[in-house]
Amino acid sequence: MLKGFFITGTDTGVGKTIISAAIIKIMQASGIKTGAMKPVESGCGREGDILMPYDGGFLKETARMDDPIRLVTPYCFENPLAPHAASEIEGTVVNVNEIKKAFYSLYKHYEAMVVEGVGGLMVPITKNYFVLDMAKEMGLPLIVVAKPGLGTINHTLLTVNYALEAGLDVAGVVINFSRPPEESLAEKTNPKLLSEICPVPVIGIFPFIKGLEETALEKAAHKSLNQELLKKYLPVK
Secondary structure (H helix, E strand, O other): OOOEEEEEEOOOOOOHHHHHHHHHHHHHHOOOOEEEEOOEEOOOEEEOOEEEOHHHHHHHHHOOOOOOHHHHOOEEOOOOOOHHHHHHHHOOOOOHHHHHHHHHHHHOOOOEEEEEOOOOOOOEEEOOEEHHHHHHHHOOOEEEEEOOOOOHHHHHHHHHHHHHHOOOOEEEEEEEOOOOOOOOHHHHHHHHHHHHHOOOOEEEEEOOOOOOOHHHHHHHHHHHEOHHHHHOOOOOO
16 A cells, blocks of 8 residues: 555535645654645646646645646646536646656655645546545545534535545544634534544544644644554554
8 A cells, every 4th residue: 555645625625735734744753755746726826827736836845845846736727616627618638647647756756645635535637537536546545624613524424434435545534623713512512523423533633723834734733633543554664
């Protein structure tokens, strides 16, 4: 089995990028040379005529990679849509083999990889190829990022159970406060309930971090995530 993690979410906007970066920090602190990848990114900004991936760039910077950004994020789309929809509008055909080629090109230079998906598992990258298919082909253990509030029980269990039924190795769930806490009853009770009924472990409850300051991210990662659960899937150091 390849070492590292594939990060997916129960939905878009749950904070996959922050959790991906936090896990990179934990791996690096353990002495593991870690590479990162966001194979497809929608909603990219323009620098002149070039589309630049914000999330892919952030992960590249977090992992301190010297590799070209087009290896980290082979496909960029301007429209904030599912890649298949964005590709039809923008006239760019996603070649799945190019994504795989970039992944293995990076993997041979690192001891482990953290790959962030786009949206959730059933987001279409092409008409007949979904994030789920990419996760299966890359062969990395899956981490599911979930929101803490109302609705997360259903979304999380659907995602986890579907992944397990599809044959994915699900390392666990991270509950992420991608927004300031509302102090709702749902936020207070969902983490405990999920830890009781979810078929995979809750790896941690990640706090809301204003901005992307590296020290705060690293501190939150070490305080909030269960490193023993993560290390089960990483190279022995």
